[in-house]
Amino acid sequence: MAPTSETLTAERILEATEEVLRRHGPAKATVVDVARALGVSHGSVYRHFRTKAALREAVTKRWLDRTSHMLAGIVAAEEGAPETRLRDWLAALFEAKRHKAGDDPELFATYTVLADEMGTVVGEHLADLTGQLTRIIADGAGSGTFAVPDPAAAARAVFQATGRFHDPGYAREWTRPGVEEEFTAVVDLLLRGLSSPSR
Template sequence: MAPTTETLTAERILEATEEVLRRHGPAKATVVDVARALGVSHGSVYRHFRTKAVLREAVTKRWLDRTALRLSAIVGQDRAPESLLREWLEALFDAKRRKAGDDPELFATFSVLADENSGVVDQHIAELTAQLTEIVRNGVARGAFTATDPALAARAVFQATGRFHDPAYASRWLRPQVRAEFDAVVDLLLRGLRAADHPAG
């Protein structure tokens, strides 16, 4: 094993782990494989991540956090709430669909890891619904939306659009009619949220 000249960081280990998972899949990938890819001993990896389970949890969180970070950039924009909500839902759908279509092996791998790490997935969903809640709450404050409980409304929106971001539905995301189906669901949700005296837009 050739010694590494770069400082071993948690981020480097996570990058290598993702590549090892892509090559070997979740069933066969080992910490030894990750260490070999980095040119270090497996003990060096364990100094950053004390068990294989902790490493797999961390790489799952890193993968999910990329989507959450991209979506958070939309939330704070000063735009019409309806437009903001539609863009946020589109960005979530597009991010998931890109991951499934561009790298299906890695997407399948992370779907397995997500099932193993339900706590990480729960945190991810909580973060996404918090972003949605902020959009809905802002819409209510601006008179665009009507919702007595913005958090409850946000959870309902998230659940109603589940077939466009839940990995269980990934096989349907490449069907030709999926975009029209997505638009129809979002239009229906926006009509339900829209304040009676507020024009569409």
Template sequence: MPPETLTAERILETTEEVLRRYGPAKATVVDVARALGVSHGSVYRHFRTKAALREAVTQRWLDQAHAELSALAEDGGRPAQARLRAWLEALFAAKRRKAGGDPELFATYMALTEEHSSVVAEHVAVMVGLLTRIIRDGAAGGEFAAGDPEAAAQAVWDATVRFHDPAYAAEWFTPGIDAAFSAVNDLILRGLRA
């Protein structure tokens, strides 16, 4: 049987496993290459530096949230209020799944996102853009009174930071967090209503 083709996606998947095993401080490109059964030069042909590889892993992790949230934002068959609530709930649920389901990798990603602030800034821009879409649709349909949907979207993002910023991950599993999340969502929706 011929060896499996070395692709960027395969390298990224293996890098996640290596990061999970060794952590961001100790994981090396040589470790990734060894896990793949190739030379480290083969990895460097896809990612020119260790920093580029780590940035790509971070980007991949953040991009995983975009698909589900994009679908919710673009679901024009539902009222904007319902879409906004569902979007915020999906974001919080996804963050909790990542933090609780694989705490070692989540801690690794927290360290990597600190290294790659431009990747995080792009992710936040995408998220705020999705919120803007929902709020703009709500304003156009008479559900929301948002004169500036982009500013309103940024305000919603900022108001919900406790429920999506990894810095608050320790709070995501505490008693009362669901009630606090619901209260913030209710307040946001009341504030946006036309």
């Protein structure tokens, strides 16, 4: 039975939007397609998202937030050594991106297009990720594990230095033979650079 507008939630609309984007791509997907998939009028969708752009922004944010929330658990594990948390965080980011690109390439390509259109949403996502890195590095600086005067600047540098392993522009390289070894070598180098000389 088709849902009524009373049972329609923003989350259900976003789930349907993701399916529509997977089927039609960002250029052809419409609010009418989303409404049809839900069995409601397009006006019902607009009651939750005022414009098509707002819907696209929300679905893009939801997609990006999945990665942020997963990584936040590593940041919160404060009992772990900072080096281990930093290595685990970078590895989890790389694996999450590879998963998205490899498991659902059509949707990954769609979100890459949407992310290019949604500069504010992407900027907030990148700020969240570098904020998570900053917290790990600040914990390491506080314990004397890392010798960095400015954890935020160090976090930005680490994020940029590992861009090849999480920037969607490099997705084709993520399945290349030897990429895991290259990732490990980069992380090892970064950890040596961050480490306190006394360690």
